[in-house]
Amino acid sequence: MSSAAATTVQSIVEALAGVVGSENVHTDIETLKKYSCDTSLMPARMPDFIVRVMTRDEIMGVIKFANANRIPVVPRSSGTGTYGTGIPMEGGIILDLSGMKRIPRTDTRNRWVLLEAGVTFGEVNEELAKHGMQCLNPLLPRKDKSVITSVLEREPVLTCKTECDEPFRTAELVWGTGELMRTGAMSVDHMPPEDMPDKTHSDLCGCGGPGIDWWRLLTGCQGTFGVVNIMNVKIFHKPLKQKIVFLPFDRIEDAVMPLYTIQRREIGHECFLLNGMDLAAILAEDGADIAALAQKLPNFAIVLNLWGGQFFPNDRIAYEEKAIKDICDQFHCSVSEGLSAVRDANVQLQGMLNSPWQGDVYWKDRAKGACIEIVFQNGLDKVPALWNTFTKLAGDYGLDTRELGMYIQPRQRCRVCHVEFHIPCDPQGADLANVKAFQRRAAETLINEGAFFYRPYYDWADMIYARAGYTFETIKKLKNILDPNHTLNPGKILL
């Protein structure tokens, strides 16, 4: 590659082709358009180059070149972003990692899998099934969702066990300067992790270091600090037996103490709460049936997977069932194995716990063609009031509140809950502007009422960081150190 500054499109293309081969550099308008947006309904922004990479050396080469020439680089593993993270704000290169599909190692003893950035949940679970293992999934991810992106975005996983809450183990990454880095136990061997023999002096379980906890700093930064190309993540043994049960509620307030208690008593494995609309969006055979089905389903339902584990599974499920019945007696609620409107709901959901969404239209989009979300995190006790605020405000905007969805994912045995409020909408509809205006207003109102927006997505960063005091100044200083030329994903989280 020439060391002279690349200033024309042609010279940049030539330089990039020198790194990845000309067949992996794209500048045609159709391809650029495809990468100009994601599934978020955020305004499209055009990149200048699409560069498909397959190796760490290619990633380093592209970023070093871009950094030297002040060209933005936007990393993208799957392109199914729901929040606009992969949309280029200042043009430049989209670094397409989706072809990095290797799963070099599965360690069943230490319960982790090593995978590259383009590996999806469907692909990793297919591989893990051969070993009797299972990935820590979020709720029904899109088919092409990258596992590494999900972990870096801190998407919550379905299991509420505290030890499963942070699946990140160790990783290799490239800083904005193009320099290589490995975190935690991966940093000691000076050997590419995929080449490490099964038994070395490191088992890639120590996630901290070298020195400070780089792995945590990388999460939530939306690719603005570094590009992770390979990572090992926690997995778990498939149970010999499991059983889904439902706890239905008319009011969200009534679900609070039963859910706290189930988690406090450490019952079950996967557990979450959906309202009728979201449950219908998942269970309806046809998208057109969702609204009608939602009316027949409980207003709210806790979905709990009783977990037999690897030893005496019937005994384990038996004591968990007894404990659930005790809790239902205590709080005057009921538990059932099915739902009257969908008799095999438990069977359907069982198959969905460790797989991506299989339908052509994503479940959140099924009702109206698209879905805008509000995502935050709080203690469960705060959620009912926030939901009431949200639905009331939706009514003020003329939205049909029966169409709004809600998903609550308890984390760390319900120490905290990841909360999503869903606003189904027609992406081509006349009402879209009104829905977007509502989303922004609702986000601001919920923030003012104490909802913690831990992921500054969409165009929320301004309103969130305006309320974050010196925290944002600190993040900016970190950015200046780790990516001094602001090469990586400029414009995201206001960096």
Place this chain on the structure above:
Amino acid sequence: MAFSEIAFKALQDVVGEGNVTTDPVICQSYSRVQWTADGCVQRSQLGVGMRPQCVVLPRSTEEVQSIIKLANRYDFIFIPRGTGMINSAFPNPAQAAMGKGVVIIDPKHMDKIIKIDKNNMYMVIEPYVNFAACQAEAMKVGCSVAVAPAGAQISALANIQWHGAYGNSWISGLGSNQLLSFEVVLPSGEILRSGNIAQEGAEEDWVWNDGPGPDLRGFFRGAQFGHAGGMGMVTKISMRLFPWPGPSVFPTQGDGILKESHFPKDKVRWYMIDFPADMQAYPENEERQLRWACDLQYEIARAELAIVVQHNAKQFMWTWAARSKEEFHKGAEEDFYPHGYTIVGTAAITSVEQLDYEEKVLKSIVEKMGGTFLSENSPDPLDRERYIKWMRITNDWIRVGHSMRLSRPSDCFHQGTACVDSIDTVTDEILRANIAQRKMREQGLGKDLLPISFHGGWISPTEKGYGALMTTDLWPEQEPEKAAQAIQFLLSSLKGMLVDKSAGAAVCLLGPAYDLLGPAFFNVHLIVKDLKKQFDLKNISNPPYATTPDVIAPEMLAEMTKVL
């Protein structure tokens, strides 16, 4: 350099005359590291130079902020501390060489448990709250904290920010896992908050750790060590709590060293597990024993049982179980615990039926592996006695009842080595270190260390077996030459880890060690130096922590690492 009178007056103005002093007698009392070997050496090197020029006792974050702003104005060094247990809480040789006044910020007045949220399982604390207080209050609301064997009396905040290894690490993990939201006064005097409290409107809620945006625990917390006061002073944190089935008051009986503690069997059950008969001879079978203990821990992980799982080395067993120094030395000589044991604790988090289930599974695993349980009915009377003596104090893994039993044998101790990775890998490190250290001893090194020093190996799995921590421990007496022997062994371990590319090396970077090891670790020392320069412009927050702003010249590095 003398601490300036004008700076002193300004500090008086901030905290009141009664809360700041330059009295040499009082300041001298802030110059004595309790019992660590490196502290003993540091004291011998510095003499009265280890005495700070001033001690200040703030009552609030705002006062800490004012103190740090004054440090910037009048260019004095400040040392934040918790309860002052480790040598980074004291003036050090690098500070002496800088020639600036040194002020210790003692948080004795910041001793409040601000909030306990039993539903969302967290507690908000100030720097001078100790683990005993945390656990006593947590248990009242059906919760438990991570329990630090470092002692009931130490600052929970400092422990969680600094290091953090726990009796119940099986469920709680390490210090970095306990940290939720935090508030820190940076070296510039700015206040940084992370997690819920960073966002105006959500600041009453200390429930969560990361965001908005990047997880700043990554900036403020290390693999095994935090910044040791080198990046400002942490003034409040929220920490995780865990479900606890009761009782709500920790049960004890007896007084003083005769005190015992036993939980009702429908709440908590303990198991002391011995190796198969054909591998009990020690140290001949050390490797077989440790590998067996690993296999057992992996099986327990697969079964997802228990709240405590540990392999306690011979040195750990007796250090903990002996009630007095006299009993310790007698038992050590008689080889009371002939080898290590696996200790498992279960708690009725779900129900008594769950306890019964876990017992059934554990027995099935141990039986299949050929191990045995010690009990009051063990055939060997010595085994019965070993079990009874351990059970008197085993609840220490849930609430540390006595100050730092590890210091008991010689009033001074030091880690021989430490590592964080998988259960298997930390065991590799134990074996490597034990072999190397025994060889060194044969060569006449470490001759003054207590013999029990050479039977190390605490395997403490974390996050239900997803990871593990290990340490071995060495006991010199509190004399500089003897303490230096322990440090010599530690350095030898560190070199061995680097040669063998052991995962333990990744967690050892702090202070001058960044310069020593950074080049072998993707030059992270250069990034951390940038952090120090950006956030501590005048290099006054407990230098040379987290590291020095500039790369250290080799001869200077050799001088600075003399203490290590």
